[in-house]
Amino acid sequence: MQNLKLPITIDPYKSAQRRLVCEGYFELSGLDRLQAVTQGHGEQVNVKITFDVDEQGLIVLSGTAQASVSLTCQRCNEEFSQDLNVEFCYSPVKHEDAAARLPSYYDAVELDENGEVNLRELVEDELILAIPLIPKHELEDCPADADSTWGKLPDTLEKPNPFDVLKQLK
Numbered sequence: 001m002q003n004l005k006l007p008i009t010i011d012p013y014k015s016a017q018r019r020l021v022c023e024g025y026f027e028l029s030g031l032d033r034l035q036a037v038t039q040g041h042g043e044q045v046n047v048k049i050t051f052d053v054d055e056q057g058l059i060v061l062s063g064t065a066q067a068s069v070s071l072t073c074q075r076c077n078e079e080f081s082q083d084l085n086v087e088f089c090y091s092p093v094k095h096e097d098a099a100a101r102l103p104s105y106y107d108a109v110e111l112d113e114n115g116e117v118n119l120r121e122l123v124e125d126e127l128i129l130a131i132p133l134i135p136k137h138e139l140e141d142c143p144a145d146a147d148s149t150w151g152k153l154p155d156t157l158e159k160p161n162p163f164d165v166l167k168q169l170k
């Protein structure tokens with residue numbers, strides 16, 4: 001596996017014409033929004049992205065990303081490590097109207113003013129969405145007795161919902 005630091009933004013049209021395959025990583029220390037919703041994380045997120053043109057002539061960015069983060073178990077309040085594995089399939093659009101015309105199997109990613117896609121932001125969004133709404137140990141790994149701690153609802157309600165955090169930061 002190549003260990004290349006990926007570019008933060010990339011021109012998807014040129015990359016698709018070259019059928020580019022990007023394999024490498026982003027440093028997790030640069031992903032501020034992900035850090036805001038986790039207690040800690042590994043050093044990097046490993047990413048593989050393939051650029052292609054589909055039979056309708058649409059540009060497609062598809063790939064996978066893996067990262068390890070620390071979350072607080074909502075049953076016992078202890079930290080635990082969770083692997084986030086995401087798969088994605090995007091097509092770049094110039095504005096929101098064009099997004100509505102995309103086939104449903106593609107997510108839309110907006111181009112920036114230079115006609116580029118922010119790969120790091122795209123991967124960060126995917127990782128944030130992969131965080132469980134109520135993070136918990138696997139039952140057999142959790143030191144808390146599930147029956148007695150489920151009564152402590154206020155603790156759970158005070159935790160920021162990662163989806164809300166994502167909305168605020170957008």
Ligand SMILES: [Zn+2]
Pocket residue numbers: 073074075076077078136137141142143144
């Ligand atoms: Zn636990």
